[in-house]
Amino acid sequence: MIISIEKSEREQRLSRVRSLIKDKGYKALLFAADSYLGKKGSLRYLFDNHLIHRYGYGLVLEEGQYQILPSGLHWCTDRRVPDTIYPKDHEVLEIVRIFNKQNIAEGVVGVIGLNNTMKIEDYDYLKQELPHIQWVDASVAFEEVRSIKSKTEIEGVKEANTIIEAGFDSIIEHIRPGMTEEEAVSVAYSTVHALGARDTLFLTLSSEEPGAVEPIFLNPRPKVIKENDYLIVSLEITGPSGHWVEHSRMFCFGTRDEEMERLARLVARGIEYAEKTMKPGVKVTDIQEELEKMAAEAGTVCGHLTGHGIGMDVIERPFVARQTGTSFIGVEVPGEEDEGLLYLKEGMVISFHPQIMNPDMKKSAYMSDVFVITVDGAQRLSSRNHEVILIKGR
Known part of the structure; x- marks a missing residue:
């Protein structure tokens, strides 16, 4: 540790x-x-x-x-x-x-x-x-x-990712219809902290309508998970070394909704594209542009921030987003001063998390993975697939 x-x-x-x-x-x-x-x-x-x-x-x-x-x-x-x-x-x-x-x-x-x-x-x-x-x-x-992590830092990132996946595994084992969102994710808090996590930021996305998820991130709520609901769970923690990681997947609690599954497949396709594309020298704004193109061709909308650097702060540069002319430092898009951070470099760590939505914003999909940029390309730290996780009632 x-x-x-x-x-x-x-x-x-x-x-x-x-x-x-x-x-x-x-x-x-x-x-x-x-x-x-x-x-x-x-x-x-x-x-x-x-x-x-x-x-x-x-x-x-x-x-x-x-x-x-x-x-x-x-x-x-x-x-x-x-x-x-x-x-x-x-x-x-x-x-x-x-x-x-x-x-x-x-x-x-x-x-x-x-x-x-x-x-x-x-x-x-x-x-x-x-x-x-x-x-x-x-x-x-x-x-x-x-933005360029040392060997020691990357070891810390990998350690944190092992911890966060253990926390997510505990949710998969525990979560069932009839629980509140708060109850469903509570086991992850104890799991990750017992393994050395320092800070935690747990978020969920859901909807009052079955077979849907609104594209709004909230703290886990006292909302009861019902049959045929969909739920997105996003975990963010710092490991013992102080490095942040993110891990997010989607759950279905009954009959699969065809449109939700389609949106999830688009997100999975976006992550697969990133895994193949993110190499030293690749421009981050080009990746965002390609994700937006994929979404538009499918008649959907892509979120504004598809990925970002991650380290000792949960959101660091570079931003995988469209470049703007803004001079405001705190805006999560590349601005006027970001020229030196528009291209991926070996040693960067990227949290990649496409969010794909229907134009009416009633249904959406979101998943996240952490990648280390190596001389040979992007190394995804999780081996978990991107299929929607089906949970059946007891």
Whole structure:
């Protein structure tokens, strides 16, 4: 079980971050992290801290690095984490003190999470106290760095995938008509956590109508599963190493619906296409375009985000989606800054999950798998097939 990273792995990651500082001409990189799922992976990447509460900062200079956490987290964080400061006043005050001590009063500082994570009052204070520094969002530049996973990281991804499939297996063994969605997936929580999962995000898609699934992701509900219902279950977890994986399949609880099965076959076809196509050098927007073409030819609609990078945050770049001209960092489509992340590279890990819907949005299908991009192509981590899983009542 990979619980903490070795010193050599951490030094390798810091070296890549410092190369980014040098390449961009930054004086430093400041990482803003929050315990919200999807906004804390940078601290795990840099400092091996799986942030479970509140927020924190990471600061990397040409020489020296610091993790700066609220004083209260002294009692609620991993004591293995090196280079950590718990200022008695406020984290942003400590950042200013470090900059003054290092005689950094001008130039450009890249901030990961500036536009979608950092607190406004902290940003305003930094501008006030260090007025000659230009603070720029460096989130996409950092995404380029962490999009390529090391051998150790890929081992962590594979370990997490083994855990999530065990959780899904427990659902298949347990789930029956007459249960609520909450009851049906509850066994997966205990299974994955017993095996070392850290964070979990479980979602379901269903409908009030039998033989249908509306394309809306929700937390498992107290809705009773009935005969002839369809249900999509999506599990997302972090393994012991802090890496996210996703696994989703479809269930039928009685008579198979011809249209639902057709939609499921289209999703399976899309995943099969990705498995054959995703190789180093392939453009991610081309994959999305092909999936949309497949869907249109079948008289259906393809979801906007067919896949994405996945790692220490549940959604990372690159995005398998149509490119737009937006400059907003938090939009889950390739934007103006994503040019360097439009092509697959060896070492990327991709969560691929086509969503195919009827035009009236009454019926839909969705499944997901995790792929590692190797020099020879895409390695799918699951051996589970993509047939709708038939569950009969006891």
